Amino acid sequence: MPVHRSGTARVRRLTVAGALLAAFSFAFTVPSSADTTPARGSAYMGMGVLAHDGRSGTPTTSDATQTEGVDVSGYQGNVAWSTLWSSGVKWAYTKATEGTYYTNPYFTQQYNGSYNVGMIRGAYHFATPDTTSGATQANYFVDHGGGWSRDGKTLPGALDIEWNPYGDACYGKSASAMVSWIADFLNTYKARTGRDAVIYTATSWWTQCTGNYGGFASNNPLWIARYASTVGTLPAGWSYYTMWQYTSSGPTVGDHDKFNGALDRVQALANG
Secondary structure, eight states: OHHHHHHHHHHHHHHHHHHHHHHHHHHHHTHHHHTTSOOTTOOOTTTTHHHHHOEESOOOOOSSOOEEEEEEOGGGOSOOHHHHHHTTOOEEEEEEEETTTEEOTTHHHHHHHHHHTTOEEEEEEEOOTTTSOHHHHHHHHHHTTOOOOSSSSBOOOEEEOOOOTTSOTTTTOOHHHHHHHHHHHHHHHHHHHSSOOEEEEOHHHHHHHHSSOOTTTTTSOEEEEOEESSOOSOOTTOSSOSEEEEESSOSSSSOEEEESSOHHHHHHHHHO
16 A cells, blocks of 8 residues: 555656656647747837838939938837938938837937927827728827928928738738728828828838728828838829838948938928
8 A cells, every 4th residue: 555655656757847848848848839929019110021021222312302211110219310410311200100009208308309400390190990980080299299391391290101010910800891991091190180191101011001002192102111122113193102111221220211212302292
């Protein structure tokens, strides 16, 4: 009997140890896939471009004059605007909102800081079409920094519509449903501000998720994202781009952009 009890105890100890080992292994292996999904609110302009569109070539500019700009989000924290200004950056966009659940805690420093050094500035909204309607998000954006004023130094708000960093690339929407969501946002933004919003996107996402819809091109300026030597093919309807995000690894802050024109054209967009 004592031997039997000893054997039973030994089996019991081995069973418990095995269970603990399995639990330990589970604890450290299961979250790995979840860890690749960023926290809500952490998205920023161009977040999906490298992963989905890649990077190729060294950016070049055409013979036409282009004006350097940057775009920033809470990811950059407090920005050295005087350094950027001295380097030739003349315009900037700051992330104001995402969905209806996030406002950039650094928005004031970034939005006002760029303005105070002399830049022409604007605000952008990171769209999450799977959370609330386009109209709801447009109102949230306008109410939290995305408005517009005719002061000659404020650009119209930009809708950042690109790959979903939190799940399905097209936010679970069909192409027609996505077009309707975007239209809902744009129409509401114009009703609130009197301005047509800028659309920031990448051609590959636009083709996949809107069916390469061309109906917004006549009213909404295009801000194209492509980290390559040229912008490449533009989304349907647009024959030219207004802005081009050409790199995520520029000086001072990573995201640098070209405005397709001289500074007076940036001012013209600000003035409407």
